[in-house]
Amino acid sequence: MKKYLLLLIPFGIFAQNNPNPGYWQQKVDYKMDVSMDVKTYQYKGKQNLVYTNNSPDTLYRVYYHLFNNAFQPNSCMDARIKSIKDPDGRMATKVKVGDKEVKESRIAALKPNEIGFLKISNLKQDGIELKNKVVSTILEVDLAKPLLPHTSTTFSLDFDGQVPIQIRRSGRNNKEGVELSMSQWYPKMAEYDYEGWQADPYIAREFHGVWGNFDVNITIDKNYILGGSGYLQNGNQIGYNYQDTGVIVKLPKKQKTITWHFIAPNVHDFTWAADKNYIHDKLVTNFGTTLHFLYKNNPNIIQNWKNLQPKTAQLMEIYNKTVGKYPYEQYSVIQGGDGGMEYAMCTLILGEGTFDGLLGVTAHEMAHSWFQHILASNEAKNSWMDEGFTTWLENYGLNEIADKKQENPHADSYAGYASLVKSGKEQPQTTHADRYDENRPYSIQAYSKGNIFLTQLEYLIGKENFIKTLKRYYADYKFTHPTPNDIKHTAEKVSGANLDWYLTDWTKTTNTIDYGIKTVEGSGENTKVILERIGRMPMPLDILVTYEDGSQESFYIPQTLMRWTKENQNPGIKRTVLEGWDWAYPTFEFNINKYPVKNITIDPSGFMADVNRENNVFKK
Numbered sequence: 308m309k310k311y312l313l314l315l316i317p318f319g320i321f322a323q324n325n326p327n328p329g330y331w332q333q334k335v336d337y338k339m340d341v342s343m344d345v346k347t348y349q350y351k352g353k354q355n356l357v358y359t360n361n362s363p364d365t366l367y368r369v370y371y372h373l374f375n376n377a378f379q380p381n382s383c384m385d386a387r388i389k390s391i392k393d394p395d396g397r398m399a400t401k402v403k404v405g406d407k408e409v410k411e412s413r414i415a416a417l418k419p420n421e422i423g424f425l426k427i428s429n430l431k432q433d434g435i436e437l438k439n440k441v442v443s444t445i446l447e448v449d450l451a452k453p454l455l456p457h458t459s460t461t462f463s464l465d466f467d468g469q470v471p472i473q474i475r476r477s478g479r480n481n482k483e484g485v486e487l488s489m490s491q492w493y494p495k496m497a498e499y500d501y502e503g504w505q506a507d508p509y510i511a512r513e514f515h516g517v518w519g520n521f522d523v524n525i526t527i528d529k530n531y532i533l534g535g536s537g538y539l540q541n542g543n544q545i546g547y548n549y550q551d552t553g554v555i556v557k558l559p560k561k562q563k564t565i566t567w568h569f570i571a572p573n574v575h576d577f578t579w580a581a582d583k584n585y586i587h588d589k590l591v592t593n594f595g596t597t598l599h600f601l602y603k604n605n606p607n608i609i610q611n612w613k614n615l616q617p618k619t620a621q622l623m624e625i626y627n628k629t630v631g632k633y634p635y636e637q638y639s640v641i642q643g644g645d646g647g648m649e650y651a652m653c654t655l656i657l658g659e660g661t662f663d664g665l666l667g668v669t670a671h672e673m674a675h676s677w678f679q680h681i682l683a684s685n686e687a688k689n690s691w692m693d694e695g696f697t698t699w700l701e702n703y704g705l706n707e708i709a710d711k712k713q714e715n716p717h718a719d720s721y722a723g724y725a726s727l728v729k730s731g732k733e734q735p736q737t738t739h740a741d742r743y744d745e746n747r748p749y750s751i752q753a754y755s756k757g758n759i760f761l762t763q764l765e766y767l768i769g770k771e772n773f774i775k776t777l778k779r780y781y782a783d784y785k786f787t788h789p790t791p792n793d794i795k796h797t798a799e800k801v802s803g804a805n806l807d808w809y810l811t812d813w814t815k816t817t818n819t820i821d822y823g824i825k826t827v828e829g830s831g832e833n834t835k836v837i838l839e840r841i842g843r844m845p846m847p848l849d850i851l852v853t854y855e856d857g858s859q860e861s862f863y864i865p866q867t868l869m870r871w872t873k874e875n876q877n878p879g880i881k882r883t884v885l886e887g888w889d890w891a892y893p894t895f896e897f898n899i900n901k902y903p904v905k906n907i908t909i910d911p912s913g914f915m916a917d918v919n920r921e922n923n924v925f926k927k
């Protein structure tokens with residue numbers, strides 16, 4: 308449709324204004340024509356890719372991801388499933404060996420016509436054939452001519468793919484019967500950024516992609532319905548009322564296939580799904596985004612998917628208001644894949660199960676539109692900025708629309724983090740997502756500890772500053788690749804507090820927070836309190852004192868590293884700001900001009916992730 312073609316004109320709404328001096332990012336413009344054989348699940352494609360080197364470096368090589376190749380016996384992904392202590396239950400089957408239960412890689416059992424593959428031929432740079440080598444899921448390419456800074460080159464290639472039996476995310480015929488979940492399905496240029504090439508083999512974890520525009524033609528059996536990234540350009544040619552144009556063409560009987568033409572402007576991935584039995588509903592919202600829902604025509608799930616639609620709109624409106632406006636005209640919730648996975652302008656999620664499960668996954672995956680798609684951190688290196696911040700927005704949004712609101716909707720994250728610390732298996736958040744010893748510690752640090760980075764940031768700088776930080780972070784870093792320093796620096800600029808110590812201790816170490824009330828002694832009009840710092844990580848402290856008569860007073864001990872004092876978050880209670888506590892001192896003493904006191908609590912909000920809360924409370 309014409310309306311969408313307009314988006315190809317340089318788009319103000321997609322302009323990036325990353326404030327870091329000299330910030331640059333590479334650019335890709337893909338044109339792909341692909342035809343899918345729905346009998347063999349094999350597909351053929353042609354790709355034309357204009358690659359712009361915005362870096363200050365001359366490039367002599369480039370790398371492509373061939374993600375499909377992971378779904379083959381003996382691939383890196385297979386090896387990882389076999390060697391990790393706690394393999395993902397979706398990728399391993401439980402089998403009995405003697406009287407022991409072991410987990411076997413599902414990939415190891417794939418037959419040749421069930422594996423995934425992506426084969427490349429005819430690879431050229433500006434018409435010149437290129438030397439290249441496939442190493443598992445990575446295509447290594449030597450350039451025919453070096454690519455100078457601030458120049459573009461065109462790569463062209465042909466590809467032959469096979470969609471694997473669904474193991475993880477991408478795949479065919481998943482357990483809910485969705486035929487084609489086409490994520491990470493095409494030769495995808497690896498990202499080159501200020502940290503160099505990011506060309507990791509695919510073991511089913513995180514992604515990092517190049518920003519650009521996708522123009523994709525998909526030719527497929529005419530009985531299939533498609534959804535995915537991008538705006539459909541030819542809704543009036545595909546035989547049903549896809550975009551409510553009111554125009555439905557009758558396809559000639561002998562015509563076997565249709566070509567679906569999508570354009571996805573300014574994204575870093577392109578995903579689609581297809582099924583013969585999709586129901587396709589649309590919800591036109593009053594905030595400028597049309598929500599699409601594609602789900603199987605299965606009587607057991609239809610009501611859940613209908614109920615999901617207004618809630619999805621409510622959530623998106625809350626996300627818009629909390630972080631910043633979703634800039635695309637379309638978002639699609641599609642039944643497919645496994646679990647749930649976020650993609651540009653859409654998500655593929657499992658569609659069966661309870662309504663709460665469906666809503667929760669949708670709330671999570673859609674929140675990734677902000678913290679993954681638009682604020683595209685390198686997920687592999689900083690999974691906590693992707694999964695953690697998404698978990699924060701999901702919890703916040705779900706709580707806002709809940710009938711019964713929780714005081715702390717992030718309580719599960721605190722419990723998860725506490726259990727990880729207790730297990731002794733924590734690794735720092737700077738660990739590359741692929742190289743955690745086990746899956747569980749990875750998950751908890753990414754989702755729970757990453758979420759707590761934000762809830763605790765709110766504890767540090769106060770609610771108003773925190774919400775302003777989220778909005779400014781989005782406004783400043785959208786459509787780029789923000790780094791950990793960027794969220795920290797934004798919070799510093801908004802609040803005026805120094806926070807480098809927080810980023811360092813929380814994300815680069817496994818230091819924990821544990822403050823305790825050591826002694827409380829008093830006589831006459833005076834109570835002397837001695838606090839101790841037991842954990843390595845310093846924090847500012849909010850302390851609530853309740854007196855015998857039930858009246859309350861609060862005390863605030865600034866963390867000197869912050870060079871800053873938080874505003875009283877609870878103006879209903881009188882607050883005294885004490886002298887700062889420098890981290891080098893293991894104890895801190897202060898006086899209360901009243902005796903006796905009934906009880907004293909360090910951090911009554913519970914937002915500080917103190918690993919031992921028992922010693923936070925003194926009771927007379």
Ligand SMILES: [Zn+2]
Binds near residue numbers: 671672694
């Ligand atoms: Zn997620």
